[in-house]
Every structure is written in C-alpha cells, then in structure tokens.
Amino acid sequence: MSRQPPVQQPPPVQKLWVRYAKRGVGRFASHRDFARAFERALRRAHVPMAYSSGFNPHPRISWANPAPTGAESESEYVEIGLAEAVEPGELAAALGAAFPPGFAVVAVGPAGPSLMADLEASEWEVTLGAAGAVDLADAVARFLAADEALVTRETKNGPRTFDARAAVVTLEAAPPGLHAVLRHTVPLVRPDDLVTALAQFGVTPPDAPLTQRLAQGRLIGTQVLDPLV
Amino acid sequence: MNRARPESIFPALEPLLGRVKKPVQYVGGEVNSVVQDWDTARVHWCLAYPDAYEVGQPNQGLAILYELLNERDGILAERTYAVWPDLAALLRDHHLPQFSLESHYPVRAFDLLGVSLSTELGYTNLLELLDLAGIPLHSADRTDADPLVIVGGHVATNPEPIADFIDAAVLGDGEQAVLDLSALVGDWLDAGKPGGRDGILTTLAQTGRVYVPQFYDVTYAADGAIAAVCPTVPEAPARVQKYVLTNLDAWPYPRRPLVPVAETVHERYSVEIFRGCTRGCRFCQAGMITRPVRERSLAAIGAMVDDGLEATGLEEVGLLSLSSADHTEIREIAHGLADRYAGTNVSLSLPSTRVDAFNVDLANELARNGRRSGLTFAPEGGSERMRRVINKNVDEADLLATVETAFAAGWRQVKLYFMCGLPTEQDEDVLAIADLACRVIETGRRVTGSRDVGCTISIGGFVPKPHTPFQWAAQAPAEVVDRRERALKDLVRSNRRYGRAIGVRYHDGKPGLIEGLLARGDRRVGRVIEAVWRDGGRFDGWSEFFDFDRWVRACAAELGPLGVGLDWYTVRERDWAEVLPWDHLDVGVDRDWLWDDWLEARGQVTVPDCRWAGCADCGVCDGLGVDIEIGPSGRPLVPVTLRRKLGVAHV
Incomplete structure (x- = not known):
C-alpha cells in the first residue's frame, strides 16, 4: 500500500492579532511552555483555527518577540489564522476564560500586514x-x-x-x-x-x-x- | 480536632524561583487543578510522587486519586513532587520546607502524605522529600505534628526496604483504599486523635488491607535469610490483603486531568481501557500483581475520551493498559474512535506491543490519516527457548508474519523490545536477536521492494521482582548483561548485508542491579538507602545522578557487618523454603502456584491466558472473591454531541 499524500489545508479566512499579558506566576513559564498552553486554550475555547498542511498539521500561530522567562509583560503579541471568521471581542472573552492562571487576554483585533515589522x-x-x-x-x-x-x-x-x-x-x-x-x-x-x-x-x-x-x-x-x- | 490552616510559603519562595531551572514546575495553578478551602475539609491529603514534576505530573495513578479525593465532601488533596537539587539547596538555605503546589502549604501540615511509588530508584527521593518537609525520616521518631506517611503503587507490594521510613503501605488499587483511609483518619481526627499515631495505625492495620510495618517483627537466621515475620499486636493480620477494584465503569477517572504549563514526559489524555493482565509473562510484576483482568466498556471509554479532550484541550489520546490489543472490544474501540475523530487533529495511540497481525490492523486503523512511521513489538526473548521460559508465546514465524503485514501496510520502521539477563539465559539466546533482526530487514526489503526499511533493537537488563515466578531467580550480574549486550551490538554491526539497517540500543547494567537490590530487599536494605541519601544520593532513576559506586560502598558498610551484601540480595538464587521479605503481603497470586510456574519456566512449559483457555488456578479470583470482568459489553459507542462553538461572525 502506498502512502497517501497529506490533505492540503485551505488558507486562513481571517487573521487576528492577540495582545496578552503575563503576570505573577505566568512570568515563570518559558515561551515554549506558554506556546503549548496557548494551543490547548484555543481548543478549550473552541476557536476555529486554520491548520497548516502536511503530515503533522499545526494550527496557524505566529509568535513575535516573546518576553524572556522570568519577565512580566502587559504587552505580548501573537497572530492567529482562523478557518472561520469570528467576532474578535467574543474570541477575546472565550480565550481569556480558557487561559491558565498568570496569563490574560488584553485585546484582540484584525491583523495588519506584519506583526514583526510593527x-x-x-x-x-x-x-x-x-x-x-x-x-x-x-x-x-x-x-x-x-x-x-x-x-x-x-x-x-x-x-x-x-x-x-x-x-x-x-x-x-x-x-x-x-x-x-x-x-x-x-x-x-x-x-x-x-x-x-x-x-x-x-x-x-x-x-x-x-x-x-x-x-x-x-x-x-x-x-x-x-x-x- | 483538625489542624489549623497553614500559611502559604509562596511569598518566601517566589524570590528564589528566578534562580532555579524550570521554575514553572513549582508554581501550581494548572488548568483543572483544585484549590479548596482548608477549613471546610476534615481530612487533608498531600499526594506525592518522588520524582521530578515532568515525570510525576503525568502519572495516571496520582491523577486518579487527586480527582477522586477532591470530589468528595470534606476531603482536600494537594500535590507535591521532588524538587531539583538547585531548589532543594535554596530551600535549605532559606529554611523553607517542601511545599504543596496548589496552596504552597508546608507538606508537614497535612494529615496524610500519600506517596505513589512506581520505581524503586525513587527511594532516595522519598527520603529527600521527607527531610525537606521537616518530617522525621523514621516512622518511630514521628509525633502528632507529623502527617501519616502512606505509600502505594506497584513498588509498595514489597515496601520492606523502606519499612522504617513509612507509617503504612496499601497494596493494590488505590481508589477505594484512599476513601477508606480518609474515612478512618477523618473519624480519628474528629475524635481528637484517640491513642495518638498508634491508635490510628492500629485501626488501619485491623482492616486487614493496610500494612503497618511497625506492627511486625522480623527475625533473621544464621545464614542471613529471614527466620520469621510475626505480627506484634493482635490487630495486625498475619497476611495483608490487597485492594481490588471491580466495575471500572463506575470509576471513570481521571475525568479532568491537570493540563500542565511545564513540559512533561507524556502530554496526552490517557484512558485505562482495562486493568490487570493474565498473559502470564513470568518476568512481569504488573501482570502478576494486578490480576484479574477488569475491562472498561466501549461506551464508558468513549465517554471518557470525549469528556477528557473537552476538559483539557489535549489532542492526543492514549488507550492504556498492560496489553491494550487484548481488550475484547478493541476493534470497536479503535474503529469507533478513529471514525469519531476523522477529519480532526486528534490522534489516537495504543501502546500495544503484541506480536500479531491483528495488532498491525489496529495500528493501521489508528494511523488512518497520519504518517506510518514506526511500530513496536515485544518478543522480549531472543530465542524460541528463551521465550518459552518467560512464557512469551511468540514464535519466529509469528514475528516475521507480523512484520511482513506491517511493512506491506506502509510502515517503514520496526522496533523490537528484548530483555537480557533472563533466568537460564546463555550467550546464544541474546545473540539470536541479531539473526531475528536480520530476518526482519530481509522480510521488509522483500515486501516493500525498497531498502528504506529499518529495525531498532531495544534491550534492557532483566530485574527479578517480588510476587512473580522469577522472585526466586538469581539476577544476572551487571558484567554478564553488559557483555552480552555488547556482543549483540558487535554481531549486528559485523553483518555487512543488514547491519546498517539495524540499530541497537542498550543500557548500562549497573542501575538494574541496584533496582534488583531495592526490589527484593528486606528491612536491612533500608540502612543502605539512608546511607546513600545521607551521602548525597538523589534522582537515582536519572543517569546523570545515579552513582553505582556510592551504592556499592553503602552496601559494604551497612550490610557487610550483617553477613549479607549486594550479591546476596541480587545474584543469589532462593529456594522454596526461604522466607521472602514480602511473603506476608498477599497480592492474591498463590505462592505455590508461582513456585510451580517457576519450575515450569525452567522446563520450558508454557501457560495459556486464562481469559481464553480456562482457569490456571493462580489463586487470585478465589482468594480475593472477585472474577474476570471482560466484555463484549454489547453497549455501542455513543456518538458525541456537537460541542458549543465560538460564534461565527457574518462578514
């Protein structure tokens, strides 16, 4: 039996920027730690994420300049790509409720051309x-x-x-x-x-x-x- | 009278966390962790796993008990794990104690310290945890201000080496046990601790299912062996029985396991699809001490998976048991779950190593959409003779037929598990593994028409364990294990045709020898554990910390004067008449049945599985008043209801 090529995933229909804070015990999490926790929070909040293609599809998440382990921050940013368009305010509330202690959603809004450049x-x-x-x-x-x-x-x-x-x-x-x-x-x-x-x-x-x-x-x-x- | 609410040590701990590795493991607050008001509970448990958070957090046993206890009125349970040496040093410098993760309470403030023991090499970490908690190391030195230290888990079926350090041990399934303990200890606390520690320990011993080492006197004969183990109080039973849970569908835990922020060794939602195993592999302690087989039904498993994913946001599901492909409804489980999660990113895994084509079918089903990278099988013994000795009833034709099916289905890598140092083993039994691996590659190349196939041999040293037919066996010396494993690797490498397609992984034999000492040790071995800990021994399960010479020195110093030693406990064969340190602990399997099985092993006589071939009279069901609980249940997998989705914007 030959191996089947993986299914091609459609591109995201909506891109959003999420501004979040890490406070208190959140500062002890490394960026890798939070990245895993973030993916799980997206799933618990039922956010309709777009996925990358390939044998191991990943949700479309782009990180930009995360603060180092040990630092608190009121101003962290991440870009997410969605398979269905959602109302940013509703996403902010649902995602914030699913975040682990020490992390909070500050704002969610439409993405600009390049988060890194901003x-x-x-x-x-x-x-x-x-x-x-x-x-x-x-x-x-x-x-x-x-x-x-x-x-x-x-x-x-x-x-x-x-x-x-x-x-x-x-x-x-x-x-x-x-x-x-x-x-x-x-x-x-x-x-x-x-x-x-x-x-x-x-x-x-x-x-x-x-x-x-x-x-x-x-x-x-x-x-x-x-x-x- | 219940204890006053302790103070959190977090304000003092927090400034130290910036100075240690992976501080996130010490802050608690994981999703699904439970913080209860101290004052509303009458019984306060601290559940401990004496290894690092990354290993201990995913432990299924602790997760089950944590959830179960916190669901019950009046019971509070928090957790603690071994802290790394960097934080341990800072805690001592700053006079801070071992703490719980939920509320950062000092561990010593709890009523009960429940320790889950999965490996003997965690014993030094247990002592370190007690010492950091400020709890006296020896049970005899503890006062009313200390928690009751109670151990459970597979390793607790021979707690004799740690008998001086624990107050009690529970054998068998923990679910009902922790509820019984909570009730008895709660009543004792409410009554103002009548009789003090001895009072409650007597009550526990009287149940017949809690082992209180201090109520037993061990005497030794001139040859170093145990002369007798005798209860010293009338309430202590001559033999302590294990707990057996029945009707697992009624105990669907963990339902909402913690989701760690720190990285851990297993990040999946696991469901135990059945407990126990009667394959009868003679080396396997788990298979002997967890009898009989008790299945969860298809419907119960389906509901647990759905709820567990929803509660955690995890994407990987593990269908756990000692031999998952043996579940009577495994085809329906695999097919039903694969259908249910088709088109999602949920992945299913079945840690089964059964050597047959059906197992490959299951793997195909579970990897329906994914990559078919590697499959693992466990023949365990290299030669046909060896496999008959260990009752792993697989012949070479079975194995080759199985890998042929796997390669034909698109798998490219086969991993084979073996053991080295098995009873009666000769060099050629281990070297036979090389030939087997070559035949595997030959089969793979023929079936696929490609050279892109590989085989990895993973070989580990065998450690004889209590309550198994091999409990009387001589452990192979570390040099013998190392020599045979090296010879195997050399033989594979020298094969010009197949050698490059075969990888050989083996481990140093020395940790296995210490594991053997601790596994089959008696109370005298406790002195060795304490000496090693006092000399700085910690995290012995970690190769970067394990120090063989330190153990050897401690054995010589502590056991030498008693006329015994490391070799006496490990490489010496025992006879039927010898009193084994765990003979007074009854896990259900009849001692004479084990002895007969040991004789049959040496005669290469195999024993079939009682699930399909009739009762083999191991003694478990009669002795414990239970029965095999297997399906098929006839209840279908219930379709999942569509979960609430985030509102879609109309743009």
Missing part, C-alpha cells in the same frame, strides 16, 4: 530594590554618555558579547528602579542586559531583578505605540 521597540520597567539605589541616577547618566557598553550573556550557543548601549532609546532611574525604551535590535538587548551593563558603572545588580514589559510596538520618537491601536 514591533520596533519595547518599554520596560526594572525593579532593582535596595541593591541598586545608591547613585543609580549617576550610573545611568554615565552609561548614557558612553559610546558603547559591552555585555556578555550565556546563550544556547555559548557566551555572546554585544553592545547594550545602541539599543537604548531612553533610560531613566525612577522608582522602583529603571524605566527604559529599548529598540529591538539583533541580537535583542533585554532589560537584564541593561542591568549587567550598569554593573560596569557601579550598580550592584540583585540576583534576579524583576522586569516588566509595559508596552511594545512601533517607535514614534521616544513613544511606543500599541500595534492594535
């Missing part, structure tokens, strides 16, 4: 607590005055060294620690890289600083604009 920068808050309080403003000023600030981070392919300065659009010392707008560069500069860089300017970093993404989107001046607005 995610140019992020606004971050870093909680440093007492560890960084001394002369934080001074360290920030000296960091901003520098041409570059090299940091090294462990990646899957070993240690990697890159400049953390060029991606910084704004950086302020403000309670509870730092407030920053970071341009999305390659490699991506994360808020923990900023903390590492500031260590070179006298800031004692806490073990695992709490970071929170407040906004993500297009960069207009120093403002970050929600792609769904």
Whole structure:
C-alpha cells in the first residue's frame, strides 16, 4: 500500500492579532511552555483555527518577540489564522476564560500586514530594590554618555558579547528602579542586559531583578505605540 | 480536632524561583487543578510522587486519586513532587520546607502524605522529600505534628526496604483504599486523635488491607535469610490483603486531568481501557500483581475520551493498559474512535506491543490519516527457548508474519523490545536477536521492494521482582548483561548485508542491579538507602545522578557487618523454603502456584491466558472473591454531541 499524500489545508479566512499579558506566576513559564498552553486554550475555547498542511498539521500561530522567562509583560503579541471568521471581542472573552492562571487576554483585533515589522521597540520597567539605589541616577547618566557598553550573556550557543548601549532609546532611574525604551535590535538587548551593563558603572545588580514589559510596538520618537491601536 | 490552616510559603519562595531551572514546575495553578478551602475539609491529603514534576505530573495513578479525593465532601488533596537539587539547596538555605503546589502549604501540615511509588530508584527521593518537609525520616521518631506517611503503587507490594521510613503501605488499587483511609483518619481526627499515631495505625492495620510495618517483627537466621515475620499486636493480620477494584465503569477517572504549563514526559489524555493482565509473562510484576483482568466498556471509554479532550484541550489520546490489543472490544474501540475523530487533529495511540497481525490492523486503523512511521513489538526473548521460559508465546514465524503485514501496510520502521539477563539465559539466546533482526530487514526489503526499511533493537537488563515466578531467580550480574549486550551490538554491526539497517540500543547494567537490590530487599536494605541519601544520593532513576559506586560502598558498610551484601540480595538464587521479605503481603497470586510456574519456566512449559483457555488456578479470583470482568459489553459507542462553538461572525 502506498502512502497517501497529506490533505492540503485551505488558507486562513481571517487573521487576528492577540495582545496578552503575563503576570505573577505566568512570568515563570518559558515561551515554549506558554506556546503549548496557548494551543490547548484555543481548543478549550473552541476557536476555529486554520491548520497548516502536511503530515503533522499545526494550527496557524505566529509568535513575535516573546518576553524572556522570568519577565512580566502587559504587552505580548501573537497572530492567529482562523478557518472561520469570528467576532474578535467574543474570541477575546472565550480565550481569556480558557487561559491558565498568570496569563490574560488584553485585546484582540484584525491583523495588519506584519506583526514583526510593527514591533520596533519595547518599554520596560526594572525593579532593582535596595541593591541598586545608591547613585543609580549617576550610573545611568554615565552609561548614557558612553559610546558603547559591552555585555556578555550565556546563550544556547555559548557566551555572546554585544553592545547594550545602541539599543537604548531612553533610560531613566525612577522608582522602583529603571524605566527604559529599548529598540529591538539583533541580537535583542533585554532589560537584564541593561542591568549587567550598569554593573560596569557601579550598580550592584540583585540576583534576579524583576522586569516588566509595559508596552511594545512601533517607535514614534521616544513613544511606543500599541500595534492594535 | 483538625489542624489549623497553614500559611502559604509562596511569598518566601517566589524570590528564589528566578534562580532555579524550570521554575514553572513549582508554581501550581494548572488548568483543572483544585484549590479548596482548608477549613471546610476534615481530612487533608498531600499526594506525592518522588520524582521530578515532568515525570510525576503525568502519572495516571496520582491523577486518579487527586480527582477522586477532591470530589468528595470534606476531603482536600494537594500535590507535591521532588524538587531539583538547585531548589532543594535554596530551600535549605532559606529554611523553607517542601511545599504543596496548589496552596504552597508546608507538606508537614497535612494529615496524610500519600506517596505513589512506581520505581524503586525513587527511594532516595522519598527520603529527600521527607527531610525537606521537616518530617522525621523514621516512622518511630514521628509525633502528632507529623502527617501519616502512606505509600502505594506497584513498588509498595514489597515496601520492606523502606519499612522504617513509612507509617503504612496499601497494596493494590488505590481508589477505594484512599476513601477508606480518609474515612478512618477523618473519624480519628474528629475524635481528637484517640491513642495518638498508634491508635490510628492500629485501626488501619485491623482492616486487614493496610500494612503497618511497625506492627511486625522480623527475625533473621544464621545464614542471613529471614527466620520469621510475626505480627506484634493482635490487630495486625498475619497476611495483608490487597485492594481490588471491580466495575471500572463506575470509576471513570481521571475525568479532568491537570493540563500542565511545564513540559512533561507524556502530554496526552490517557484512558485505562482495562486493568490487570493474565498473559502470564513470568518476568512481569504488573501482570502478576494486578490480576484479574477488569475491562472498561466501549461506551464508558468513549465517554471518557470525549469528556477528557473537552476538559483539557489535549489532542492526543492514549488507550492504556498492560496489553491494550487484548481488550475484547478493541476493534470497536479503535474503529469507533478513529471514525469519531476523522477529519480532526486528534490522534489516537495504543501502546500495544503484541506480536500479531491483528495488532498491525489496529495500528493501521489508528494511523488512518497520519504518517506510518514506526511500530513496536515485544518478543522480549531472543530465542524460541528463551521465550518459552518467560512464557512469551511468540514464535519466529509469528514475528516475521507480523512484520511482513506491517511493512506491506506502509510502515517503514520496526522496533523490537528484548530483555537480557533472563533466568537460564546463555550467550546464544541474546545473540539470536541479531539473526531475528536480520530476518526482519530481509522480510521488509522483500515486501516493500525498497531498502528504506529499518529495525531498532531495544534491550534492557532483566530485574527479578517480588510476587512473580522469577522472585526466586538469581539476577544476572551487571558484567554478564553488559557483555552480552555488547556482543549483540558487535554481531549486528559485523553483518555487512543488514547491519546498517539495524540499530541497537542498550543500557548500562549497573542501575538494574541496584533496582534488583531495592526490589527484593528486606528491612536491612533500608540502612543502605539512608546511607546513600545521607551521602548525597538523589534522582537515582536519572543517569546523570545515579552513582553505582556510592551504592556499592553503602552496601559494604551497612550490610557487610550483617553477613549479607549486594550479591546476596541480587545474584543469589532462593529456594522454596526461604522466607521472602514480602511473603506476608498477599497480592492474591498463590505462592505455590508461582513456585510451580517457576519450575515450569525452567522446563520450558508454557501457560495459556486464562481469559481464553480456562482457569490456571493462580489463586487470585478465589482468594480475593472477585472474577474476570471482560466484555463484549454489547453497549455501542455513543456518538458525541456537537460541542458549543465560538460564534461565527457574518462578514
């Protein structure tokens, strides 16, 4: 008996962008963890997903720039392709109800041409607590005055060294620690890289600083604009 | 008097979670997890699985008990798993205890700590869990402030090596057992704990189905063997009986299993389609201790699958049992579910390794729309003689006919499971596997007309287990297992014609020897477990943690002075008269029947399955007052009703 070719799946009839938040215990899930949980939530919410073709069809889900494990975020985005058009508000309610604790649907709206292209920068808050309080403003000023600030981070392919300065659009010392707008560069500069860089300017970093993404989107001046607005 | 509501340790734990690997495994809150108000329950269980979350969370036994207990009024159940060494070190540094996942309560605050034991190599993790919980390691040192530590699961059918560390063990099916325990312990708590711990343990022992090790005295003879095991209180029975659940349709659990956010080893909705197995494979402990066979009906299975998928959002369904293709309605189950989920992305799997064409038909049915990649069969023994010894009644012609059917149906990979180190085994019995694999490839190439066929041989060391005909057998030394497996691999590799199409996977024989020590050990082995744990032994089921030399050193130090040792427990053959450490624990199978089966094994006499060939007098049904429960039930698969769908927009 010969093996049959897999059935070709029709293209999606509707594409939506979902903005979601991860809060509290949600920050301990890795992106891969959440991606699995997201697929199951879609099924529990009976969202009519479109599927890819092939022997192992996958629901059409496109992730864009997920926040790292350990970070909270009010502004994560994912694009989903549907086999039947649905009312975005109804989807938001059903999906939100099916999400695991620590995750929430913020908004759902029609997709634009490219989610990745619309995610140019992020606004971050870093909680440093007492560890960084001394002369934080001074360290920030000296960091901003520098041409570059090299940091090294462990990646899957070993240690990697890159400049953390060029991606910084704004950086302020403000309670509870730092407030920053970071341009999305390659490699991506994360808020923990900023903390590492500031260590070179006298800031004692806490073990695992709490970071929170407040906004993500297009960069207009120093403002970050929600792609769904 | 019930215990006061404990405080959550989460505020103190949370800052540590950013510093450990995979912190999501410690936060709880999974979909379908149950958080109850402490004060509305009269009995508080913490269910534990002494391995990492990724292994323990999918465990079916714990999932069943968790759901069952939380459904009952007045009973609360939370869960805990082994924490990785990175978090264990932080917990100790910060004086934080082992905690439950639902409410992050200290484990020591619960009334009962129920531990599910699936593997002997989890014993050091059990000690670590107790120690992190702040519960005294030894039952004798515990007070009213400590939970009752009760173990269950297959491994608990010989709990003697951990007898000093547990308060009680339950044999057999857990469903009714945990409800009985809840009632007895609840009454005891409500009455103000009359008699203290001894009071409740006496009550439990009196039921005849809960084993309380401290009520038994073990004495030893000059040759090192056990002289006698005697109850020390009149309430303790001479032999403890196992629990047997009947009418599985009335116990459709798990209905709403947890959906983890963390990645785990099995991410599927599993339905146990029947419990027990009477194929009579002589090496198989599960097949001996879970008798008789009790099936779920087609209708009940169909309903569970529908509800389970709806409650979890999972897409993979596992139809579990010890030999799933043997269900009397398996054709209807496979066909009916394949029809029901045709055109969806739900996939069905049947972990059956039966060597026959019918099994291939089932696999074809379940893989109707998907890719036909690999099929697994388990001849277990390499030679015809070996297979008769272990009562795995498959001949070479059966196997080749089966793989021929599989290759003809479009399958391209065949995986074959074998064991090494079986009783009476000689080198040539293992080397015969190479020849068999070559014949498989030869068959595959002939049938498909293609060289694109492969065979993987997976071979594991045999460990003799209690309550089986091989409980008297000498375990093969690790060197013998390793030598035979290597010789097999070399022989396969040297075959220029077929060698490249055959993969051989084998494992180091040393962990198997320690598993053997712990499986057939007596109370003296507890000292070894404790010494290994004190020396840092953890996660012995994980090759990156397992340290054979540490076990060998602990055996020498702890057992040497007693005149016994690692070899005495493992590679030594026992005779009929020897008192085995588990003889006072009755799983239903008659000891003399096992002994006769052991003699027949050596005479290469096979025993047919009692489901189709009549009763073989193993003693289970008469002894336990139960019967085989098999179909066909005659009740059809009920069509699923269309679920509410998300409203479709009219655009």
